[in-house]
Amino acid sequence: MTFEPEKLGQSRSDLAEVLRDQRKRAGRTQTWLARRCTMSQTKVSNIESGKLTPSLVDVELILEALGADEAISTEILSLARRANTEWQDHWSSRRRGLDKKQNELARLEAVSKEFRFFLLSMITGLLATPDYVRASIADVPGDQSKTVTKKLERQQVLHESSKSFTFILTEQAVRWPLLPPMAMSVQLDRLASVSRIPNVRLGVIPLSGHIPERPLNTFTVYDRRMATVETGTGALILRDHRDVAAYLNDFETYERYAIFGNDCRKLLEEWSMIFTRQR
Structure with a gap:
């Protein structure tokens, strides 16, 4: 269809x-x-x-x-x-104000308990440093201070023990140089720090070995009832259980290739040092 x-x-x-x-x-x-x-x-x-x-x-x-x-x-x-399918284009969100989008996300996070993030190409706002947040919306005209503030405020949800978060990032998402080298090093240190929060699992998929998968999009699954899929011009909001189940299955597949815990933090430290040496 x-x-x-x-x-x-x-x-x-x-x-x-x-x-x-x-x-x-x-x-x-x-x-x-x-x-x-x-x-x-x-x-x-x-x-x-x-x-x-x-x-x-x-x-x-x-x-x-x-x-x-x-x-x-x-x-x-x-x-x-x-x-059961909704389309949110970037232009409409920008016209309304990206700070309002942050309010919507905060409400969604308030009523959800289990979060799964697959990050293909960039670091999501919940994991970002202030510099990374500002750089991620630098192409949006006007004063973005409210949006930056709200994005950073939303990070408090990571410390709510009643909720659980799993983040899977590709090496490309982690190492994409959106910021100058030293700022990127700080961002990677932030990822390592978040990975120590008790209700957070943060893993990375290194671009090495054999990965017979072909991810196309960044996506998030909220509980088992909704999935959001990012595209270049907007996001699809999927509520049909078959769509959600498909993305849950994809997430479980990618999770098997991810490295977590101390091994993940060791990788993040190595990549952080590479940025540090580039200054």
Whole structure:
């Protein structure tokens, strides 16, 4: 199925309406449908009112219970797929202000417990030094002081013991010289320091040996319910369980190639020294 970015995430009300119409055409009540799909009546009500976006599995169960024909099911499932996918382009984020994006991320981090970051080409804001944060948004016009402050404030979430974080960085992400050598050395020391936080696992994948994988994007998985995938012009927000499961599987694959703990810190120290000698 081809996605039109401007329509992604904007189909929830349409999905709610079409599912409600299908139930009424079948002459069934919400209570009957809930019982057939092993859902609560409240959940069915919230789906039909647009308060809750159903997963594709939920929609499949509903359509099967209602006896929808194949053509209608295909159309509704396509709509459900779009409703579970959102596109956030960089230009819109910049127009609204990157500080507002930081507020959104902070709210997401507040309600999530388990975080998995796969960092292909750069270091994420939760791990960055102030210099690295400023350099990462240097191409954005205007005063970025609020954004820098909020990015650094968000790092406090790493110390919340009720949450767990796993960061996997490629060697390219760690060593990409976004800053002058001494500042990069400080950034690598920051990574080593974060790796000692009890609820944080930080690993690196060295560019050596044989790695028969081909990662294409930086991505983050929040708990087991949402994945965000970074592209050059924006980010995809994926909520369908099959998409999330695919990225969880990718993460577990890359995790097997990563080096953690003291071995990781030893590598970071070696790379930090290389930057130090370049000054």
